[in-house]
Amino acid sequence: MKFFESFKNTVRLSLYNPAYILICGVITYFTWMTGNSLLGMTLLILIACVVLIINEDIMPVLPCLMYIIFTASSSYILNDDKIWPVMITLAILLVGAFISHLISYPIKFKCHKMTFPLIAISIALFAGGIGFLNFEQYMSGIIFIISLGPCMLILYYLIRSYTRPPEGVDFKKYICYIMLVLGLLVLAQMLTHFIRSDKSFTELLRVDIINLGWGNRNGIATLLAIVVPCCFYLGFYDKHFAWLFYSLGLIFAAFIFVTFCRSGMLAICITMPILLIYSFAKGANRSQLLISICVLTILLSIGVLLKKELVIDIIRHISDINFTTSGRSNLYEEALVSFLKNPVFGVGIGYRGTNLAGLPEICIYWFHCTLLQVVASMGVIGIVAYAYFYFVRGKIMFNNLKRFNITLSLGIIAFEIQSLMDAGSFIPFPYLLIIIVLTAMIEHNNGFENKTFMKTINI
Numbered sequence: 001m002k003f004f005e006s007f008k009n010t011v012r013l014s015l016y017n018p019a020y021i022l023i024c025g026v027i028t029y030f031t032w033m034t035g036n037s038l039l040g041m042t043l044l045i046l047i048a049c050v051v052l053i054i055n056e057d058i059m060p061v062l063p064c065l066m067y068i069i070f071t072a073s074s075s076y077i078l079n080d081d082k083i084w085p086v087m088i089t090l091a092i093l094l095v096g097a098f099i100s101h102l103i104s105y106p107i108k109f110k111c112h113k114m115t116f117p118l119i120a121i122s123i124a125l126f127a128g129g130i131g132f133l134n135f136e137q138y139m140s141g142i143i144f145i146i147s148l149g150p151c152m153l154i155l156y157y158l159i160r161s162y163t164r165p166p167e168g169v170d171f172k173k174y175i176c177y178i179m180l181v182l183g184l185l186v187l188a189q190m191l192t193h194f195i196r197s198d199k200s201f202t203e204l205l206r207v208d209i210i211n212l213g214w215g216n217r218n219g220i221a222t223l224l225a226i227v228v229p230c231c232f233y234l235g236f237y238d239k240h241f242a243w244l245f246y247s248l249g250l251i252f253a254a255f256i257f258v259t260f261c262r263s264g265m266l267a268i269c270i271t272m273p274i275l276l277i278y279s280f281a282k283g284a285n286r287s288q289l290l291i292s293i294c295v296l297t298i299l300l301s302i303g304v305l306l307k308k309e310l311v312i313d314i315i316r317h318i319s320d321i322n323f324t325t326s327g328r329s330n331l332y333e334e335a336l337v338s339f340l341k342n343p344v345f346g347v348g349i350g351y352r353g354t355n356l357a358g359l360p361e362i363c364i365y366w367f368h369c370t371l372l373q374v375v376a377s378m379g380v381i382g383i384v385a386y387a388y389f390y391f392v393r394g395k396i397m398f399n400n401l402k403r404f405n406i407t408l409s410l411g412i413i414a415f416e417i418q419s420l421m422d423a424g425s426f427i428p429f430p431y432l433l434i435i436i437v438l439t440a441m442i443e444h445n446n447g448f449e450n451k452t453f454m455k456t457i458n459i
Contacts, residue, residue: 114393221267227252242288
């Protein structure tokens with residue numbers, strides 16, 4: 001018995017080592033690379049189940065939940081009938097592990113700040129389409145309704161209730177390590193995609209084909225924009241390896257431009273200068289940040305000199321980019337028409353329009369704008385619910401202007417900028433889950449640090 005307890009304690013402590021997060025990332029990458037998505041999902045779910053059974057703190061479960069979708073090497077994996085029995089079995093195992101966790105570590109109900117906003121969103125999602133869709137059309141969107149609403153509510157509540165790391169474990173660094181490994185994972189997948197392609201790099205850029213299965217160039221840019229500030233936060237506190245964290249953050253930011261995702265480039269062009277100014281003004285290890293910028297600039301200059309023709313082709317590609325709505329103006333117009341058809345409840349999540357072809361069977365109809373998606377899909381009731389949600393989330397983000405809150409908030413802001421022209425806010429896994437996790441961590445941090453709203457800025 002003593003041996004078992006000692007072994008269990010050793011395992012628990014190992015869960016807070018960055019190596020554990022890296023192992024989850026390696027499992028995700030290799031199962032994606034080899035096309036064994038189901039194996040990757042199974043391994044990550046089993047790890048999550050074991051962690052839930054032996055550990056009270058839920059944070060070590062987060063890498064498994066956040067990385068699992070990145071094992072998907074095909075965008076049509078959910079339409080494969082063979083995968084559903086396994087996924088249902090894994091879901092039952094995970095729910096069973098959560099129930100076991102609740103029994104082993106009971107909690108008293110406590111209303112956290114985003115509980116009611118997420119309840120309001122759940123109601124709006126379920127009400128969307130009432131009076132417009134028939135039963136079959138309504139049920140076609142039920143997976144997204146449950147995932148975006150009740151599922152996010154439950155996960156948020158569990159994260160807020162069970163974020164209880166052992167003494168001496170810095171939860172702020174831990175969550176940033178999770179995001180850092182996620183950035184490395186996405187970057188490795190992106191480079192693997194380039195290496196595997198039979199097209200040249202410039203041809204890939206010209207035809208804008210970057211599809212990793214779980215997402216395209218828009219998804220890559222979204223995630224990297226969220227990860228960049230997390231790397232900088234780690235650089236603030238590591239005297240020996242700050243240069244490495246700063247360099248990784250700058251590299252991630254640079255690769256957003258490689259994706260040629262216009263909304264991602266816009267997001268990072270807005271948030272990156274703010275992050276750099278803050279890092280030099282209020283951050284730490286400024287000399288290492290300056291060295292990282294100089295070294296990467298020199299290496300980039302050398303690369304430009306050695307690969308002049310490639311650089312010229314890339315510049316031509318940039319000059320050919322059309323900064324119009326790329327046909328989305330039809331979607332925007334359709335969203336407004338949909339709202340007018342059913343202004344109170346919208347046309348629902350199960351709505352299928354005529355301006356977006358080639359969608360998988362299990363997929364939402366994207367209007368490619370958070371505001372218009374809410375207006376069209378949920379009408380007035382959705383507008384009220386999401387206004388409440390964003391108001392409360394804004395209060396959480398800006399209630400305490402310390403380093404952790406500012407850096408993570410910049411990533412969240414980049415995501416929201418991107419979502420004004422993309423579908424991120426209505427993709428539950430991984431994007432909305434990541435934003436819910438980061439917001440919950442900021443809220444958790446607010447309980448430890450003094451609230452200093454607008455006091456850290458000298459005007």
